[in-house]
Amino acid sequence: MCTTCGCGTDHVHIDGVSQLVSRTTAAPLSGEERFFPMPASTPAVGAMAVHAHGTPASRIVQVERDLLAANDSWARRNRDRFRALGTLCLNLVSSPGSGKTTLLVRTVTGLAARRPVGVIEGDQQTSNDADRIRATGVPAVQVNTGKGCHLEAPMIARALDGLALTAGGVLFIENVGNLVCPALFDLGEAHKVAILSVTEGEDKPLKYPDMFRAADVVLVNKIDLLPYLDFDVELCEANARRVNPSLEIMRVSAKSGDGFDEWLGWIESRARPAASPARGSEART
């Protein structure tokens, strides 16, 4: 396990069921046991021996393979699946405590009357967040990453089996609360949406630039608290645009609902028309 941040990927739990994800076992894992194989459609590795090296018994083999190739192949498959289903997938990322789950509860409540909505919740432990979503009547699948500090695309592929997605639907993935690691992992989403609350620092986009570069949208949350804080929203937004000039930024309050017309309108403008009168998709059990 990494002692820097505690991340490690021995196994994850999807709705409480343990899934082995070890990629480091010496013995080759069978297809059933191995959670992170390359998808069948992944192009073969272009490895080839090129020249003899200093040691007679050794040779250099060119590899030229991206470290994220396996994850990205799964992400492409997830994206194809969303496209075929007509589902808009949004990956919500933020620090712990930014109000992500509260924002999500208000968002799915606002959307569920108009179109099918589903949620995949990522946390290291507990099903608290999925429980909060399910209490609104919207189906949710909880992925527990154990020591893992981010979601990866194969976990989403697995979790999707527990959600019935339909045309015009919106799937929200609430990533593990962490403004660093989830930046690198494509899950197949249409957009990463970063949430930053006004109780954090204005310079957060400069401190964690990878995430603000990976995101297309930033929601500045908890703006109802602005009268009580010294937070400079303009400065925060300028910092975010320093890292990513094309960011769309919206100011919202998940508590008061301020800014939600714009946020829900943004989602509506990107989702496909709902296939049938609005009903939450049913979770398969």
Add this chain to the structure above:
Amino acid sequence: MHEMSLAESVVQIVEDTARRNGGTRVSSVTLEIGALAGVEIEALRFCFDAASRGTMAAGAMLMIDRPEGAAWCMPCGETVRVTSLGEACPRCGSYQLQVTGGDELRVREIELH
């Protein structure tokens, strides 16, 4: 940050390549980790040691090339060198930059026995 996942990917790619090429042991692994790739090199080295234990890559020397960061500056209309994200163009001071290099995360080659 996510260095353990990346180290596990390195080991998986290395073992996969070694097997396809009929090797039994890997004595060195060369990576390309760009300056803007968001990777803590010391953490990656630590994680590689842990992740490679008991595999064909155990004990392999890890060599890491660090390609420099580069970005396209829209006002200047040319490629400029950058050392971190959120930094201004060193020529004109603009933040209208599009990263074009330095985000590599790749296994380049291995030495196989």
